[in-house]
Amino acid sequence: MNEIPSPFPINSISFNVYTALKKDILDGTLGPGERLIVLDIAGKYQISQAPVREALERLKQEGLIVGQPNKGSVVSDITSKEIRDIFILREMIEGFAVKESMPLLTEDDFRYLEHVLQEMDQAVKEYDSLKILEKDMEFHGFFYRKCNNSAILELWNHMKTKVMRFMAISNRHYSTKKLVDWHKPLLEAIKSGNPAEAEAKVIEHMHSYKTIHLD
């Protein structure tokens, strides 16, 4: 019954404005603290208030904006403390996600993961930090999807949004050659089929992230 994770009318006005606002928030066009005024947005896109409200409600849900009763909405802030908290959490569960996924992985999966790393490599060469970030998320998200735990997958989607947002806001450029160097041995450990080794590598990996992202 619960198959629909996006309870949002695709190709509807509300979905379009939601998408547009989300993009603006994620790429930093709308910075933290910026006010979102229903009538202004409705005017900008030449639509009525209803779909704007619906879009804002959705963004609230995702934590991208915060609102107070009768006082409208502002783009939410996100602190490095929150990101550190997320990486602490990831350190606890991502090893599990990888371990659980491992027995299920096929040759196709490995090819796919290698492909993602190739694209990441390419993005590094192009200094395209958004693309690097996306490929990084894709690589890690893969295991969260595969590990067959709905609670963990849901959690990942939440965390992912916040991390992406933080990277967009902070002007860290996330384009280090090291990033690819980190993922290759991790993938090798996973391919080797040794769960303990893979888990250790994941935890090490998370630790490195905390440094690159936050310190």
Added chain:
Amino acid sequence: MNEIPSPFPINSISFNVYTALKKDILDGTLGPGERLIVLDIAGKYQISQAPVREALERLKQEGLIVGQPNKGSVVSDITSKEIRDIFILREMIEGFAVKESMPLLTEDDFRYLEHVLQEMDQAVKEYDSLKILEKDMEFHGFFYRKCNNSAILELWNHMKTKVMRFMAISNRHYSTKKLVDWHKPLLEAIKSGNPAEAEAKVIEHMHSYKTIHLD
């Protein structure tokens, strides 16, 4: 900036209808699969569609209902698989939450936790399964709040809603004398100040839950 967790006008029509619907869902008046038709609800409470839509959007956010584009909303189902997934996740993080909290706990905190257990004991004697459940959540939630990790606290609030809903739907009555017997040694281990021992007890505790809740 992000202090407002409830972006909802209290004392507004939308808040009232949201509360009413939530109550109906949580106490089972509206069972899984039941359709929620905007105009019907608006008619029932003699209000217009807008606040109903807003309330539904909020319930969607909490996972209590699911909706498909242009097809309205139905009360969501929740499976024992989802609950099992949650306890697997809790097994990974609740030990951490307890360990992190331990150095911060005061005598007042211990007294409070003991008080909660007393109330749980009382609830067991009264066969009041809702109250038992609430006290259980309060006990465990305490550490999620104390552990100083926003991501983990947020996650807890999410998980809590689902577990409570599952217990409300399933006719398991959650009133076992064992429950209190489990918490007492857990609290003792925490009071003892030995993190490793406390963590072990937490994991054991989670394991027992999986049995009592699901098998």
Added chain:
DNA sequence: ATCGAATAAATTATCGATAATCGATAATCT
């Protein structure tokens, strides 16, 4: 009888307007 197209009914999505609320400033009182 069964199928599918056409139509009707039900429901959601969107609209534009009105009412309620907020924050700031001006006016009034002590």
Added chain:
DNA sequence: AGATTATCGATTATCGATAATTTATTCGAT
């Protein structure tokens, strides 16, 4: 002056109606 109340502009919350979409029903052709 200092504090309290009234007013104003801006914005949100709510409304009732219309448009768009989905679901149910009818009806003719096979």
